Amino acid sequence: MNDFEIIFFILRSVIYEDAKSADMINAYAKKASNLPLVTKTVYGGLENKIYIDYMIRKLSAIRLKKIHNHVLLILEIGIYNIHFLETKDYATVDKLVDLTKAKNKKSTGFVNAILRAFIKDEKELAKIYETDDIKSLSIRYSFPEEITRYIYDFYGMDYTKAYLRDADRIKDISIRVNELKTNREEIKNLLVNEGFEIEDGKISPNGLIVKNPAGLVATKFFKDGLFTIQQEASMKAVEVLDPRENSKILDLCAAPGTKTTYIGEYTKNTSQIIANDISKAKNKLILENIDRLGLKNICLTNYDASTFIRDFENKFDFCLVDAPCSGLGVVGRKPEIRYNRNKETIVRLAELQREILAKAVKYVKKGGYLVYSTCTLGPLENRNNFKYLMENKDLELVQIDGQDFIEYKSFEANTDGFFISKFRKIND
Structure with a gap:
């Protein structure tokens, strides 16, 4: 199973079977040859799905609702890689065409044509032409229009824009110090000595912010119950x-x-x-x-x-x-x-x-x-x-x-x- 197949299975489970993205990434982590790429594509594909579909709609003579779910998913993975990760080489297209052969063979020509056409006219296809501000925001930030309008109706435009801009930003991980076993200064020093970048929390006296959390739950300190992850x-x-x-x-x-x-x-x-x-x-x-x-x-x-x-x-x-x-x-x-x-x-x-x-x-x-x-x-x-x-x-x-x-x-x-x-x- 290659990384594109893993991305496909994870996104299919999340979008069409209500699985949780984090759980699915963890489940496939050991099978991925490039886990950072898999993680970035899964989250990026989800965070930009509405915008990606908007661009596919410009290229496809077939209405999106008529495109098979598997085929649409492969197109979304392709557009994300080409536009957001800037992998514009045709090797990426070829890999996704091969994936299409396995999932929906009759659509290989369609997928090949859409992705190659996108590479040729990407700049124009990426432009959003909408006069309705809410609809435009919905597409740009890939947030359902109904929910975007709900937020706007109560909070106004400035709040809505700030919220949508922030929605996909990776938040700092914070941990809660278990004062039954340690204290904030002690666990802070222990984690710093392990190479973690730590700041004091801004809200909770028991909170610490971890700027580089990779490997945090694998530490002895987590396993021994000195802290738990909590916003x-x-x-x-x-x-x-x-x-x-x-x-x-x-x-x-x-x-x-x-x-x-x-x-x-x-x-x-x-x-x-x-x-x-x-x-x-x-x-x-x-x-x-x-x-x-x-x-x-x-x-x-x-x-x-x-x-x-x-x-x-x-x-x-x-x-x-x-x-x-x-x-x-x-x-x-x-x-x-x-x-x-x-x-x-x-x-x-x-x-x-x-x-x-x-x-x-x-x-x-x-x-x-x-x-x-x-x-x-x-x-x-x-x-x-x-x-x-x-x-x-x-x-x-x-x-x-x-x-x-x-x-x-x-x-x-x-x-x-x-x-x-x-x-x-x-x-x-």
Whole structure:
């Protein structure tokens, strides 16, 4: 299996079978002869798919919807390599024509003609001719027009452009120091001695930014549980919850357990923590991290968070609802998100979040605290649900750093886009 075949299989799985790009790259990593090229082409192809399809549409007499998925995928790989990686030699075309023979033999001439025509007239074909600003932005930054318009309608043009420009930028990896086993200065020095370039976090006192993260999880320090990988905005959600030692805590939508484990570290292994998530398949990963980090008193449950769980009623001093969301704040790390989200999806998710929040309020004791967070942006999932909580007579707002809520912008904070709000329960 050559690298183009690997790229083809990964992209097919991600685009047409809802696989995750990072998982697929990891699965094929040992088979690739040039893993950096495979990784760059997979992510680049996903990040530029709409723009690439726009250029293919100019060349093809066949409508894109009529082109076989396998053939379109090969064309997308080719255009990405030619235009973005500047591999304009015809050897690349020949390799992709050979791949077409294996996947859809009757289309070899079509693929050959399209890619060679693109090389000859690339400069003109790359130009975007659209009078509608939103449509033009959608093509240029390969973001679905419906989602682009959703962001624009609420935030305006300056925000939309900044967000789209930033969406594909590789964000710095941040790690969370496990203070049960070490401290920030100690792990910083250990990693620097191993050749890692480290900076102090800008948001979390337990955060460190790693500028060259390759090989990070292979270190002894990771395996021994001295740190875990977590973006700083995600850490902030737990710090806003500010759970106390010797308390009862519920992480209602816990997978993959990153915040759950931070709660355990934050409360120094003294609290009773329930980590609940509907997906039993993710229990193994959560348990592995609990063990690696040296955590105790964490119990896993697998209830549907949108249904009432009687055993949880009025039981918890602290409840974190990091709800299932559209993930528009993390597209830089998960580029495939943009292709399986639309306005209808966002509406459904906002309704699901509200159902979960209605139940979560019932699980918090009088005097207890509820934090609602998402890794997305837009009014439906964030501010509208914040207003829903504000209107609940059993809750009172707890300000965060002098604000009613925090809404991190990825293009300003160099972290995931994130929304965080906090409430105190005042009635049973």
